[in-house]
Amino acid sequence: MVFMKSRSEFRFTAGRLSLDLAATLRRRPSERIDVLAPEGASARWLRDAGLVSDLLTLSPQQEVEIIALREAIWIVADTALHGDSLPRDAVMLLNTNACYPLAVPQLDAVTGAIRFIADNPFRTALASIARDAIELIGGPQRGQIKACEQPDCRMLFLDTSQSSRRRWCSMDRCGSRAKGAAFRSRHRPEPSGEELGGHGHGGEKQGA
Numbered sequence: 409m410v411f412m413k414s415r416s417e418f419r420f421t422a423g424r425l426s427l428d429l430a431a432t433l434r435r436r437p438s439e440r441i442d443v444l445a446p447e448g449a450s451a452r453w454l455r456d457a458g459l460v461s462d463l464l465t466l467s468p469q470q471e472v473e474i475i476a477l478r479e480a481i482w483i484v485a486d487t488a489l490h491g492d493s494l495p496r497d498a499v500m501l502l503n504t505n506a507c508y509p510l511a512v513p514q515l516d517a518v519t520g521a522i523r524f525i526a527d528n529p530f531r532t533a534l535a536s537i538a539r540d541a542i543e544l545i546g547g548p549q550r551g552q553i554k555a556c557e558q559p560d561c562r563m564l565f566l567d568t569s570q571s572s573r574r575r576w577c578s579m580d581r582c583g584s585r586a587k588g589a590a591f592r593s594r595h596r597p598e599p600s601g602e603e604l605g606g607h608g609h610g611g612e613k614q615g616a
């Protein structure tokens with residue numbers, strides 16, 4: 409389903425399509441960055457996620473709808489992560505979006521690529537995302553949803569690592585930031601007059 413990832417302006421690292429959409433609002437606990445805010449970004453995201461074959465021109469209402477779906481996914485997944493009862497309004501929004509039919513995938517004999525045929529490509533794209541969220545949160549993988557351990561990030565992702573010890577949304581970003589911070593704290597000069605040296609070396613093990 410997901411092609412063109414490597415050339416995308418967006419990140420598709422959450423491990424699930426629905427969580428990738430939720431992650432388009434970055435750094436939720438701190439200085440939020442909405443990567444769908446620029447003009448046309450939502451349409452490009454749908455294309456880069458492999459949900460539509462051609463770039464759509466979204467109406468203002470459709471822009472509102474994809475953001476509403478994004479926020480519903482985030483609140484339902486975040487609530488599920490904490491084991492609380494799910495917010496009804498957000499669940500209803502997921503269920504409503506999931507009601508629409510999916511696009512029909514067709515293999516292009518010339519290019520070898522998939523083309524999606526749909527009467528309403530926008531509706532089918534949102535239906536795919538909503539179904540993904542429902543299957544994720546209602547299924548056995550719910551327990552593998554995690555939040556990035558960086559306090560200013562907290563991006564939700566699916567931990568599919570063998571050890572189930574994935575801690576960050578991405579090693580390149582929050583993982584390396586955390587390791588850099590841990591390194592600096594281990595090598596910070598001791599305050600003068602306090603040559604205790606107790607916690608300097610050896611360090612705590614940083615999992616992947």
Ligand SMILES: [Zn+2]
Nearest residue numbers: 556561577582
């Ligand atoms: Zn992160």
